[in-house]
Amino acid sequence: MSAVRFGILGPLEVSGGAPAAAKLRGVLGTLLVRANEVVSVDVLIDELWPESPPRTAATTLQVYVSHLRKALRTAGPHHEGETLLTRRPGYLARVTPDELDSTAFLGLARRGHQALNDGDFAAAADLQRRALALWRGPLLSDIPHGPLLEGAAVRMGEARTTALDERVRAELHLGMHRELVPELHELAAEFPLREEFHAHLMVSLYRCGRQAEALRVFTRLRHTLVDELGIEPGPRSRRLQQLILAGDAALARPEPGPRPVAVGAVGPVGGDTALPGPDPSFVGRAEELGALEALLRGAGAGDVVAVTGMPGAGKTALAVKAAHRAADAFPGGLRLLDPRDGGPLPRPAPAPGTLLVVDGVASEADVRPLLPLGYTLLLTARRVPAGLPGLRTVLLGPWRPEEARQLVRLLDGPDGRRVSVEQAEAVAGRCGWLPLAVRAAAAQLAARPHWTPATLVDRLYAEESRLDALHTGDMDVRARLLTAYDDCDEGRRRQFRLLSLLPPGPFDAARAAAALDLTGARALAALEGLADDRLVEADRDIWRLPELLRLVAAERLAAEEDPATVRAAVRRVCLAYLPDAAGPRRATAPDAPALARLARTAYDAGLWELTVRLTDGLAGFARPDAVAEEASYALALDAARRCADRPAQARMLRLLAELAWRYRRFARAHDLLGRALELARECGDEEETGQALVGLAELLLDGGAADEAADLLGPALAAPAHTRARYEATRARALVALAQEGPEAARTWFTECLTLAGALDDPGLRMYARRSLRALDADADARGAGFGAVEVRPGLWRIHRGGPFARSSTACGEPCR
Incomplete structure (x- = not known):
């Protein structure tokens, strides 16, 4: 492992020397805070000039990045390639996890958190000590903070505080209370409003036999909270005071391991807290609320009901709301317990019919000690605690x-x-x-x-x-979603990251297998595990990565996977989706935006041929977003040039021309078709030659030059019957006949279209030919009153009454609905 090369936990540090200029340090610091993620030019400008950016801000930013690249090359060796990369719509700092102190810190802290949950207190304390040793001060303390750095500084500060708290917890379990007392005095002074450090100090002093000092700590904490915020200490601190006053023997010795703890513990020293009232801003969830209320009303002592779902789904709010709606079924009252808060177990239920809401259950071990106590239990949990007897659950997904x-x-x-x-x-x-x-x-x-x-x-x-x-x-959606990610082992986290390469929308186990590089059976098992962790959603054999979790997975992929691994995974995913791009649509097939996104992913990975092949599939979609469609074809055109695929270049030019024609940009369509025709002829591609000729003929027909259009269609009409060019030429010839001679002449050509569609085995083209023949019959029934509704292209444009092709927007058709 190489030494840390970049330091942002304190003043900016770069091995070999950080740039001296303030703006350069600002750019580098901002990119490192979002290492391996693209930071847009707009975000960087807001960070560097939060008040009034200069008009030349974007150009100046380019100069800064150029200077930084030179400075970083001079500063010392690095992994292959540049550190600062240009990536639309901005820039990306590419660093490996061991080169950046913040990444190293978070990795160690995550492992320490897992060790604490597993009861391995020695490992937890060691890992958190190593993580905290990387801190030199507040995040980028020598750089002015704009919006992004300000938020990042708060998040990293919270991460440091959590690491400190978990290190102290682990050391208290190890019996290190005497060694902790001096540091905890400092932490209580540094964080006067953080009750956990005061609570740790109270426990440490009590275990040292200094009961009076421990109680004075509580008194100081209470005065601070009352004076500054007008609130009393929380249930845990009050309960701890009562235990110290009572001389509790269990508190005087380290606990052998983690155990469930109560926020609303029932008993004379519990400081028991009634369940708070429901959130007045609670909305929606009528179906889930009714189901949960019904389960509660049918539950008795010892029964367990659980609300489960992904982070941020509103499990606690629903549980509290349902508990109060069913309050008349629980004459013993409503209580709240939080296994994450510390303290003794609640005593048996004080009266029959008492509901205990257990918020934030991590596993069955949090609940089993509560089963004999006589409560009806309502749990909130991300994972289903399936090992509990008689468990009934309500699964909470996103809003509908x-x-x-x-x-x-x-x-x-x-x-x-x-x-x-x-x-x-x-x-x-x-x-x-x-x-x-x-x-x-x-x-x-x-x-x-x-x-x-x-x-x-x-x-x-x-x-x-x-x-x-x-x-x-204190609402940080990213941080909340990352709690589910952080609680997984590395294997499952990697699977989650790789699934972000799938296009948005539903997918099946076969697509997941491609992303994960697993067999079908192993991929299905991986998906089930991810669903248990609420990182994917399941609906029978269809799976989905929720939108915001997909963004989190993509961020972690960029930050934690090496480019070669990502490129190989992108290739596998693209190959898995190619049949959908070229063939019939299935339930799990991507829509046009998703397929376009996948083509963009292939392009960004340098997979030029796959970019082209995926974009070819977009031609089969009716797409209302012309800008996005044009961008897709332009990207594929560039990819075709990069891999020297001249037929593909001709094809993309022709597709761009068809788009221009649909939106009445005739001059651009003519130019693009001319270039497509020239390329197709140069490389001997008869199919694309015929298609380009059809396009040029339709432009002539659109301008009223039906005779010239008929002449241009001649070579394309001589193409083999099984080719798309022959079908398109026949379709265009039918429209020429309609313009020159009327419906009966067009009928012959549309009938030929029906035969050719059979040779191509294309149901969509057959349906188009039949619709066109029916439209001609309708015109005949109307005794030649006009041209009716014959489609110019399948499912795209129609000729309105009054004439076939006219340049006015009212006369030339519109997209079919």
């Missing part, structure tokens, strides 16, 4: 689109700004319909009076910055 009207109430601003149903649907859609994400978006809108609802929709558009936009205050 039909709940959008209720989301309007959540998004409406207190200052009178109103969100339409359409805008609510757009926001929720870009949030993956995840409740936490929608609430974070609503908080962003409420905090910015100068934003309109349309502004919020726009800010959530770009995928590379969407998770950043969904972080406000």
